[in-house]
Amino acid sequence: xxxxxYLPIAEVSVNAFLLLxxxxxxxxxxxxxxxxxxxxxxxLLFFIGIPPAVAVATEANQIVASSFSxxxxxxxxxxxxxxMGTVLLIGGLIGAAFGVQLxxxxxxLGQVDLLVKLSYVIFLxxxxxxxxxxxxxxxxxANKPGVVAKRKxxxxxxxxxxKMKFRTSGLYISVIPPALVGVFVGVLSAIMxxxxxxxxxxxxxxxxxxxxxxxxxxxxxxxxxxxAFTTLLHATTNYTVDMALAVLLLVGGVIGAQIGARIGVKxxxxxxxxxxxxxxLAVCGKIALELLLQPSELYSLGAGGGH
Amino acid sequence: MLLRALFFCLAFALPTHAEQVxxxxxxxxxxITANFDGSEILIFGxxxxxxPAPTFAPLEVIVAISGPSHAVTVRxxxxxxxxxxxxxAVEVDEAPTFYAVATSGPLDEILLETEDxxxxxxxxxxxxxxxxxxxxxDSEAFTDAIIRIRMNNGLYQTLDxxxxxxxxxxxxxxxxxxxxxxxxxxxxxxxxxRGGEVIDVFxxxxxxxxxxxxxxxxxxxxxxxxxxxxxxxxxxxxxGWGASAFFRFLNLRG
Numbered sequence: 349x350x351x352x353x354y355l356p357i358a359e360v361s362v363n364a365f366l367l368l369x370x371x372x373x374x375x376x377x378x379x380x381x382x383x384x385x386x387x388x389x390x391x392l393l394f395f396i397g398i399p400p401a402v403a404v405a406t407e408a409n410q411i412v413a414s415s416f417s418x419x420x421x422x423x424x425x426x427x428x429x430x431x432m433g434t435v436l437l438i439g440g441l442i443g444a445a446f447g448v449q450l451x452x453x454x455x456x457l458g459q460v461d462l463l464v465k466l467s468y469v470i471f472l473x474x475x476x477x478x479x480x481x482x483x484x485x486x487x488x489x490a491n492k493p494g495v496v497a498k499r500k501x502x503x504x505x506x507x508x509x510x511k512m513k514f515r516t517s518g519l520y521i522s523v524i525p526p527a528l529v530g531v532f533v534g535v536l537s538a539i540m541x542x543x544x545x546x547x548x549x550x551x552x553x554x555x556x557x558x559x560x561x562x563x564x565x566x567x568x569x570x571x572x573x574x575x576a577f578t579t580l581l582h583a584t585t586n587y588t589v590d591m592a593l594a595v596l597l598l599v600g601g602v603i604g605a606q607i608g609a610r611i612g613v614k615x616x617x618x619x620x621x622x623x624x625x626x627x628x629l630a631v632c633g634k635i636a637l638e639l640l641l642q643p644s645e646l647y648s649l650g651a652g653g654g655h
Numbered sequence: 656m657l658l659r660a661l662f663f664c665l666a667f668a669l670p671t672h673a674e675q676v677x678x679x680x681x682x683x684x685x686x687i688t689a690n691f692d693g694s695e696i697l698i699f700g701x702x703x704x705x706x707p708a709p710t711f712a713p714l715e716v717i718v719a720i721s722g723p724s725h726a727v728t729v730r731x732x733x734x735x736x737x738x739x740x741x742x743x744a745v746e747v748d749e750a751p752t753f754y755a756v757a758t759s760g761p762l763d764e765i766l767l768e769t770e771d772x773x774x775x776x777x778x779x780x781x782x783x784x785x786x787x788x789x790x791x792x793d794s795e796a797f798t799d800a801i802i803r804i805r806m807n808n809g810l811y812q813t814l815d816x817x818x819x820x821x822x823x824x825x826x827x828x829x830x831x832x833x834x835x836x837x838x839x840x841x842x843x844x845x846x847x848x849r850g851g852e853v854i855d856v857f858x859x860x861x862x863x864x865x866x867x868x869x870x871x872x873x874x875x876x877x878x879x880x881x882x883x884x885x886x887x888x889x890x891x892x893x894x895g896w897g898a899s900a901f902f903r904f905l906n907l908r909g
Contacts, residue, residue, distance in 0.1 A: 361834030413891035583884030602898035639738040647800030
């Protein structure tokens with residue numbers, strides 16, 4: 349039964365079941381791998397014809413909601429480093445504000461699609477590639493299950509000023525590196541419509557040396573506030589947050605995440621990681637091809653203005 | 656003064672319009688609701704005349720529906736540094752968001768070029784571009800791109816031979832409005848032509864509006880964007896939290 353729904357802000361009519369299905373599919377993947385899924389959902393929304401500006405802004409809104417119950421669970425388990433989270437958050441808010449400005453500026457130049465696509469190709473390529481190599485190595489060293497990140501006791505980070513004690517993480521380091529990581533993730537959140545967990549989690553483990561058990565909760569804590577801020581910025585400057593789209597994706601997403609979590613426990617960690625790496629690389633490849641191959645339509649239409 | 660003007664109009668209008676068009680639409684308003692999936696407009700009418708119909712050329716009917724016009728920036732990609740990038744841009748001053756022309760015969764045969772210029776009837780004439788930047792020599796390619804892209808989206812339609820004329824008096828046609836409509840007044844013009852000359856025009860408009868929840872959401876997003884943003888967050892969080900609470904409840908029982 350076709351059930352078209354007219355999205356009030358995107359101003360396009362799409363099949364409601366298609367949106368629920370997309371939400372569900374990405375939900376399954378995020379449930380399996382424990383990732384937010386924004387990096388998959390935003391490109392999928394481009395593919396079904398949602399204007400990129402609406403896709404990015406609405407996805408930020410959806411990430412707030414889908415991370416909310418996760419944060420609550422981590423707060424209960426006391427696996428959130430609030431102090432570290434706050435430093436990351438302050439950086440994130442600055443980054444998001446800058447990112448939205450950059451987004452709007454490039455939109456006026458007609459280059460926002462290029463910015464979004466290039467960001468996807470670069471970050472997905474790097475992360476997917478690294479993850480793929482790492483999980484291949486992990487599978488080869490099958491006798492040592494799981495790769496435990498070695499926490500470096502002393503590196504250049506320990507020589508920076510403005511040190512602070514992060515008790516939950518058991519760290520005494522400068523606030524500059526986490527603040528910069530926050531800024532960087534904030535910019536990505538604003539221009540790519542992602543939470544940025546796929547950048548923040550590795551940065552927290554390898555760069556800041558945080559213990560793995562507080563990494564996910566702390567990153568979710570940062571993500572929820574930064575994406576909420578991004579949503580409000582997009583809503584007030586671009587009017588591109590589509591409430592109806594967000595709710596449909598979300599409902600599908602929550603159902604999908606339940607299914608995904610059940611599939612996830614049946615697979616081994618290395619297998620999961622290699623699957624995720626392949627998926628990230630596939631999305632990266634698809635977007636890269638769009639930039640590299642000659643498009644069938646060279647012209648595109650944008651709103652007028654700038655008189 | 657007003658009376659004199661009215662009298663003048665009447666005196667002037669009567670003799671020139673030997674044939675007049677009287678028409679109606681199946682609906683004068685289109686409501687965009689949450690499950691809006693396009694709409695079909697039926698246009699029908701009759702030709703009123705006081706003298707017998709002229710015989711020098713057959714009567715032809717052209718129906719043109721035009722959505723609100725906006726400025727459009729048309730961008731063209733070129734191959735730069737190995738990737739395809741938007742480089743050239745042309746600002747087109749006015750292009751209708753929707754345009755459909757239905758005719759009783761091939762448009763170029765039933766309408767003179769000069770009449771098309773005067774009344775802006777064909778799709779090409781409906782788009783107005785003042786001028787492209789100097790460095791772009793082929794600005795026509797950009798206007799053609801608007802027509803091509805919007806035709807592919809069903810927003811521009813050229814419907815030759817779809818107006819049925821019977822006995823040189825009655826006519827009817829139907830035009831499908833797609834689901835991806837922009838709000839506004841859709842000007843509907845009906846032209847009577849003989850030998851390529853326009854002999855009468857009838858103009859009315861269709862009011863295309865979002866209604867109900869769609870209207871409310873759209874207005875709130877544009878008039879109270881901060882409240883709208885906060886509400887979007889609240890609704891999304893409530894929906895997400897509610898749904899996962901529901902699943903926790905199911906898992907505990909199951």
